[in-house]
Amino acid sequence: MSVNLTLLTVMGALYACGIYLIMERSLTRVLLGLMLLANATNLLILATGGYAGLAPMFSKDTDPGDYNDPLPQALILTSIVISFAVTAFMLGIIYRTWVLARRDEIQDDVEDIRVAETPSFDAEDDSEIPLETSEFPLTMIGSDGKGITDSDLSGRSGADGSGRGDSPEAGEPTVKVGARTIKAEDAAAEEQPGSQNVTPGPEGGVK
C-alpha cells in the first residue's frame, strides 16, 4: 500500500492543531478543533484506501487492480455529513451560551463546586444525637446537653439533632473543617443548600 506523504503531513498537522484547540476554554476554539479533528480523520480514511486509481465505474477493458477503492470515499461522505450536522448544532448552542451568559467559555458546574466546597461535617448525619429519640420527650434528656454522646464537641449545648444549634450561652460549639475551625452553626448552614450562602433555584443552587 503506497501512501501520499503530503496527505499524511497535512493530516498530522490537522490533528495537532485540532487537539491543541479542543484543550482551550473558549467554545468557538473547541468547535474549530473538533472540525479539524473530523477533517483529519477524513484524510486518514482516504489514506487507508491506498493509491489513487481510476474512477470506480465499471468498464470491460480495465484491469480490476486499476480502480480506486470506493469504500473509503463512501465512508468519508457519511462522516462529512455527520460532522456537518454536529457542527451546525454546536454553533447553535454556542450562540445560545453567548445569549444566556455573554461568555464564549465553558462554564463550571455549580453543583460540582457546591459539593466540592461542602465541609465534611454533615449537620444531619454527623451532629450529635440526643439519647432520647422518642417523639414524646417527656424528660427532655437531650435538651440540656447531658445526653450528648460525641465528646469531640465539648461545650456544645442545646443540640437538637437537626443542626440548628441554638446555643446562646456556654460558649460557641466549633467544628474542625480542614485547617480552620468554624462554628458548628455555620458548618450546618453551609451544608444546607438554600439556607444562607446558596440560594435555591429550579436547576440547583446558585451562589
Place this chain on the structure above:
Amino acid sequence: MNIASFAPLAVVLPILGAALTFVLIRHSRAQRAVSITLLSLTLLLECVLLASVWDGGTAAVNIGGWPPPWGIVMVVDQFSSLMLVVSSTVSLAVLVYATGQGMADGDQDAPLSIFHPTYLILVAGVSNAFLSGDLFNLYVGFEILLTASYVLMTLGGTGPRIRAGVTYVVVSVVSSVLFLIAIAMIYGATGTINMADLAVKLADLDSGTRMLLHVMLLVAFGIKAAVFPLSFWLPDSYPTAPAPVTAVFAGLLTKVGVYAMVRTETLLFPGDSLNTPLMVAALLTMVVGILGALAQSDIKRLLSFTLVSHIGYMVFGLAMSSVAGLGAAVFYVAHHITIQTSLFLVTGLIERRGGSSSIDRVAGLAKLSPMLALLFFVPAMNLAGIPPFSGFLGKLGLLQAGVQLGTPLAYALVIGGVLTSLLTLLAIARVWNRAFWRKPEDAENPDPVLLAPPEDSDTGDRAGKRNVTLLPRTMVGSTLGLVAFGVALTVFAGPLFRVADQSAVEMLDRSSYIQAVLGENAPVPTIAQPEPAQPEPVQQEGQK
C-alpha cells in the same frame, strides 16, 4: 424467508414514526398517538425476533441484497434481540411518562413538540447499534442516537442545560472521532469492516497492530459506556436534562457502549490480553463511582454516580471472558437498564411531588404519597442488590464467576463488588431516610406543597403554572409498569439466565455468528482460551 428478515423494521419503524410526528408537529394529540403506536409495533416485532432466537442460533439479513462482506448486514442473536426487547420496553414506558407529563403541564406548543420526533430517532439509533453487523454501520447507529441525544439534552435551551450540553457534545464527538479513527485503521489493516469478516481477518494480524486497534476501540466505547477514567462527563451532564430524558439516557445510552464493548471483546478480539486492565478499570469504576454517589445531595446526581458505578459490574463480567461471567454480565445489563430507568422516572415524580430533587429539601413523602414510596423502594432495593430481586441474582452470578476464576485480581473484584453493593445501599438509604421518612418540618426550605394538608395537595404550582396535577395517572402508571417489569425480570430470572448463559456460550464460540453472516462453510479461526483455573502467564500489555 425467515422471521429475521423483518429485523430492519426495528430501525425503519421508529424513523417512519419520526417523520410522521414531524409532519404532525402542530397536532400534539395525533403526535402522541403515532409515536406510541409505532413504538409499540416495534416492541412487538422485537419480541417476535427474540422468540425466534430464544433457543439459540443466529440470523443475518443482508441489507439491499448485497452479500457480505461487501454489503451491510444486520445480525439477530440472543444478546442483540434481548437488548432490543428490554430497550424498547424501557423507551415505551418513558414515552408514555413523557406524554403524561406534557399533558399535565399543558405544553402544547414548540419547542417541546420536537420531543417526539427526536425521541423516535434516538430509539432508531439504539436499535441500529444493537442490530448492526458492520463496524461502520455501528458508528452510524451511534451517531444517530448521539445526535438525537444532543437535542434532547438541551431541550428548552435553559442555561444549565446548555452548559451541560456543551460538555456532553464535546466529549461525545471526541469519542466518535476516536471510533472513526479506529475504523479507518482497521480498514487499512484488514480491508474490511464487516464484523464477522473482521473476526476472521483480525486473527492474521501481528499482535502489536491488533493491540493498537483493540485499545482504540475500547477507549472509544469506554467513553460512551462511562468506564472509570473516562466517566467524568456523565454525572455533570445527565442530571440537568428533563426527567424522562435523563431516564432514557441513563438506561440506554451507556448500555449501548457496553454492548459494543462486549462485541469487541468476544467477536473481534477474543483471547487477547486486555482482560487484566479491563478488570482494574471495572474495580475502579465500581468503587470510585459509588464513593462519588455518597457525596451528592441531589437525587439525580446521586443516581448518575450509581449508574457509573454499576457499569463496573458489567465490565467485570465481560473481563472474565468465561461463560459464567459473560452470561451474568448479559443478565446484569438487562436488569440495570430497567432499574436505573425506573429510578430516574421515580425521581421525576419526587421532583414534581416534593418540589425539588435535593434530599436536603424534600421530606415526608412516605406519608404524603405511599404510592411514590413504594415505587421508589422496590427498584432502589433492587439496585442495591437485596434478595430476592434481580439485582441480587445478577451480582450473585458475577461474584460466583469471579470466585470460579480464582485469580487474586478476581477476588479483589469480588470484594469490591460486595463493597459497592453495600455502599449503594447506604446511598439509597440516605435518600430514603431524608426524602421519605423525615418530617417535612425538618427539611430546609421545604416546598409549600409538602407542608400543605393532605386533602388539597394533589395539585400545585409547577413550571410556572398554577394548579398542575402533581402526580398524573399516566406518569405514575408508566412508572409502575416499568417497576413491575423489573420485578418480572426477577420472577422470570431462571429462563432469562438460561438465555443469557446460552448467548455467552455462543458469543465466546463465535462460529454461530460468523457462519450466519459469511455462510455455512466459512472458516472460524480458533482462539487460545486461557484456562480458567490457572493464573495467566505474565503478559506484555499495551498502555491502558
